[in-house]
Amino acid sequence: MKRRWILILCLVCCLGANAQIKGYDYNILTYGASADSLQINTQAINQAIESASQNGGGRVVIPAGTFRTGTIFLKDNVELHLSNGARLEASDNYADFPLIPPASYRSLKDAGGWTSIIYAEGAHNIRITGPGTIDGKGKGKKGRVSGVAGDCNGRPRNILFISCRNVTVSDITMLNSAIWNQHYLNCEDVLVTNTHVFNHGNGNNDGIDIDGCRRFVLSNSVIDSDDDGIVLKSTGEAPCENILIHNCVVSSFANAIKCGTESTGGFKNISITDCIVTPSRFAGQRTIKSTPTGITALSLEIVDGGVMDGVSIHNILIQGTACPLYVRLGNRGRKHIESAPTPPVGQMRNINISNITAYGTGNFCSSISGIPQQKIENIYLNNIRLVNKGGLTEGNFLTRELIEGVRHDMAKNMFPDKYWASFRDVIEDEKGYPQPTVWRNLPSYGLFMRNVEKVEVNNCSFISESPDPRTPLVAVNVNELLLNGITVGDAEKAGVILHNVPVKLVDSRLNVRVEE
Template sequence: MKRQFLLFIFITCAVVTNVQSANQSINGTYNILNYGADTLNVCTQAINNAIESAYRNGGGKVIIPAGRFRSGTIFLKDNIELHLSGGAILEASDDYSDFPLIPPTTYRSLKDAGGWSALIYAEKANHISITGKGTIDGKGKGRKGRVQGVAGDCNGRPRNILLISCKNVSVSGVTMLNSTIWNQHYLDCEDVTVTDIRVFNHANGNNDGIDIDGCRRFILSDSVIDSDDDGIVLKSTGIAPCEDIVITDCIVSSFANAIKCGTESTGGFRNILISDCIVKPSRSEGERVIKSTPTGITAISLEVVDGGVMEGVTVNNILIEGTECPLYIRLANRGRKHISSAPIPPIGVMRNIQISNITAYGTGNFCSSITGIPERKIENIYLNNIRFVNKGGLAKGNFLTKELVEGVRHDMAKSMYPDKYWASFKDIIEDEKGYPQPTVWRNLPSYGLFIRNVETLELSNGTFTSEKPEPRNPIIAVNVDKLYLHQINAGQNSSSEVLLHKVPDIDADPSLKVRIEK
């Protein structure tokens, strides 16, 4: 009987201990102050110790309280919520030695060439979150790369947040500032929700707002992003596609491309919904870091240039103010490999893209464009209820020439020749190996829409007008198999003649002025 009683007590204690452990994994909080953090010293070890303690107890909330705390790399683990309380500032250490270079992970990417580095990092973690009303400050102004021989966004500068191959991720409420490079990078992640964040990233080159890279089932919503480089970016820098992605109810500003799907496209893009967003000029003051246009290059960019398939993309209800080019859709054949041992990617595919309810005003004169290449046309593009109002005001006959632009970088704003335009569509080089951005072409010979190398395009209820007189055609279509133009208004201050070349099947309203050029 005594043995049975002792056994009962042992089992009861074990059950209570397990219940307490389970409760701690759900409700347990771990304040970094209790692990030695303070506002005077670098707190990397204290924060990681708090995370490790929570992880050993099955998970919990690691709290960064109000105050300014400096840190190197923080490693998130399963079932950890990193919570930045109101008034908390998590600030990157000034010493690169606090940010160990992490070698390439199991999932390989074009961007791992110099080794990964981040303020907040996780690989293959499950059920992790970053929450609260605090601030993450990367202190990236003027900081240089640290990997010799590796340029651009692979040179070892730390990201504010880098999550690789993680599942069930939530980021909400926080403000993110001043990264040394990309602000937040989600690579090969699944089931991610990012909501109600604020990003202001104008400290260094390659200062993207958020990069969603080869992820599946990702929702970004209700956020404000203002970045020096691209704002909201979908990429596929490895073999995984960006798939089942929702971007909604965001306000985006960028000196480069506000909402962009590309440039890297190895794994492709499928089932992408971008809706109910505002694109407007940046509120950044002072000199721009990147050499781009002061009001932004594009509002919406969809690109496939390094192989991969883009299909099932819907863009709806977008209000655009002041960017140079409202819409840029590009299929080309740069053919860049995502790692050196990979085969050269074949020409990609773009098809089944729906663009609707887009209003753009006060935009520049680059002209929106939808262009494939002769070897591979874009398939099935549908545009409905489009209203583009550009600035206009170009002087008739003030033409760009190949001599003016030869050898000039695509991102040099001072060399864009904003007062000049190309005389003819025949001057617009294919440039299928070049960088996919409308700065390469500058002011096209049309002001509303330039279409080239497309199988089928339907445009209904489209208005293209200019604030000042325009010498250019509203629409130019070249090498398009089937073109449908209905309810098109070209405005009173501009040429209203649509120019076609190699368009064998045209279905247009009788009232639309159409000229066919041999």
């Protein structure tokens, strides 16, 4: 019933966001734009948008050709249409991208001010349509704001919409932004569909960031990104709520489909269906990230406060990523702005994951892990098939001394041939960056569960392509555990290790070992 309600809400969103903008066409050539490679067309494009807006709305047309530009400010009731063969190309001069001060809606990511090729704040009924291309030309572009690191340092996005309503982005190709490719912050009633993203030119090259938005549909899109692919965030106080991600193909050298890391506003009623996660076709080329097959396929994370309640993930095919599933409740407790109070420990509950097939994956084990003072509640796994590579050598253990001082968040120095001997060796790291690279190869190869109130695993199989000396399943500090219809690669070994699991119903085919 809940999933049906989400779909109804999202269909309403689609109908609202996809309403036709009425008015005349405004060709940018009329306003002095030129495909001359030396001309910057920012003024001409913005004048066409202003004319359309002042006349009640209309369609601003980018004709065939390559048009270099700085920041374009999209306004109410205006559609920016990129014709067949049209290409909006970012200027190489940062002077053409004015640093926009933080908006009235504050976010962790506005520390250095905003810049973008296409920008709108507080606009309603806006559209970007194709079949043309936006090229951010972001390769090698550096930050603009001294003292601000990472994804807050003023590099231009391709698209940035803040606090906008009734938004459609469809049928376009987006290439190589200097940072995140497209960022929707505190927006409502958004439809992004039939898009193609290739984003490998720089660091922090996410494919799409849906950040504190309500009633958002992403569908029928192909995303290939150096950093995270499809990302739900809440970098401010607004939640990500009533979100549908459907029928997408995602490739990422980091995390393909992810909620987090930022979680201040939380996540509610999230539906992710009928998607494929597969390695990038460009994995052989030099990239910023060091994990060409990807770190995770599916990541759900609450680490900066907030509540995750009501997530449904269904019909996902996964090929080749290091870790198929990563569910993490931690306590990094990062503020979204300096003046905000430190967020309390967050909550995760009511997560349903079903019909997942993963093959050719690495040896990072899938995991569901809370912290001792805050457990994950009510998580259900059904009809899941995970096949990892295996091939580890028995007794080739990781040690604390081996990894001490080694940075883990960029997936370097992972010691892929080693694994932890016992669940007791796996640190909590509740303040650390949430990613399976923190733990590297866990003492299980199928599923690691720790600090969970209730978890049900039904009709699931955990198999290794090559022999794997680790235990298939480990459950630690799980109040209520149901394992039913479980298939593992080697039934003679311990199928599941249990520690502090007071209520349990375990498949009789599993060899159970209880460790005190």
